Structures are given as structure tokens and as C-alpha cells.
Amino acid sequence: MNPHFQPVAPEHASRLVNHGPTVLVTSAHQGRRNVMAAAWSMPVEFTPPRIAVVIDKKTFTRELVSASGAFALCIPGAALADLTYAVGNCSGRDIDKFARYGIEARPGPALGMPLIEAGCVAWLECRLLPEPHTEEAYDTSFGEVLAAAADSRVFANGRWSFRDDNPLLHTLHHLGAGHFVVASQTIRARPL
Ligand SMILES: Cc1cc2nc3c(=O)[nH]c(=O)nc-3n(C[C@H](O)[C@H](O)[C@H](O)COP(=O)(O)O)c2cc1C
Secondary structure (H helix, E strand, O other): OOOOEEEOOHHHHHHHHOOOOOEEEEEEEOOEEEEEEEOOEEEEEOOOOEEEEEOOOOOHHHHHHHHHOEEEEEEEEHHHHHHHHHHOOOOOOOOOHHHHHOOOOEEOOOOOOEEOOOOEEEEEEEEEOOOHHHHHHOOEEEEEEEEEEEEOOOEEOOEEOOOOOOHHHOEEEEEEOOEEEEOOOOOOOOOO
């Protein structure tokens, strides 16, 4: 357990993914667990907090999520760029990615989903919202956030704080083909 992690209030959960970080989607069902990278996720509702994430139908993740009705989004910091790319380029059908890459996870408080805190800066544990038509037609899954937490060194009081003294905690944003930019300079809009 990462001592820097603090619970995030439901009304602030959407802020965790508002800026489009690449996430690690974790899943588990009947003793099997998995993790994959996803560049495509976003908030879709405020109250209760709900998010959408694209999980290709062909993935093992999708199979576990459909079977368990749950998943978590763990948000990797810049320190996990290599790992993020790695778990996005192999399938949990073939290997246990946690064992292969030495990833430590603990069961989430709401649904028991694997939560990665070492190198990650936040997580959201979600209940899958059953949408039979959408699930058949699209790769998008919707989830309701039941619990969330973030590293207080980079997210507190509902706000990210990307600073020069916490560069490894800046979030990753995928440009494609293993290239990422990290969130860094923050600017504030002023009234015109
Ligand atoms: C940086 C990155 C971002 C990705 N984003 C997505 C995404 O948003 N949605 C998706 O379905 N797959 C995405 N992928 C591909 C999956 O992570 C990949 O298919 C993975 O191997 C699935 O693993 P699984 O079969 O163990 O579930 C991404 C891969 C990388 C490397």
C-alpha cells in the first residue's frame, strides 16, 4: 500500500481522467487477473461519477470485465512509461502480466479489483454499467466509480499539481507507437 494515496471524493473523481491520461485497466475474475493499457478513457457523468473506456472486444481484459462486471483504471506516472507500453503489447491470455513484469497490486476496497499503486498516481474502481446493445456494437465500456484515490503529492483537493519537484508523478499521454508526452507545465485561464 502506498502511504501517499488518499481517498478522492466522488465529486472530484472525474478530475482524475479529465485531462486524458493513458490508464492501466485492471480486471479480475475467478482467480485470474489482468492489466492492459488504454489511451481512450473519459468522464461522462458527474453524479454519480461515471466514466467510459475503450476496451477492444478481442482483449482478455474485455472477457474478464464482462464476466466480473467490474474493472479499475490505474493512472501510471511517467516512471511507468515502459511498463505501460509493455502491458499494452501482450495479452493476459498468454501470460500473467503481474508476475511477468513484477507488478504489485492489492484488492480494491469496493470490488476487489487489482489496484496498482507503485508508480501509479491514482486509481478508480468501477462497476461495469451493463449496456447490452453498446457492448455488442462497440468497444466502449461504461463504469460507475465506486471508490477512488490519488497520490497526494500530485493530486489534492480535486486538483492535479504537476511541478518540477514531482516529475515521475506526471501523467502519461499517448501519441501513438510507444511515444508519450507527460503532463507538465500548468497554465491558468484568466478572465478576458
Ligand atoms: C499506450 C497504449 C494505449 C492503448 N490504448 C488502448 C485503448 O484505449 N483501448 C484498447 O482497446 N486497447 C488499447 N491498447 C491496446 C491494448 O492495451 C492491448 O490490446 C493489450 O494487449 C490487451 O491486453 P489483454 O488481452 O491482456 O487484455 C493500447 C496499447 C498501448 C500500448
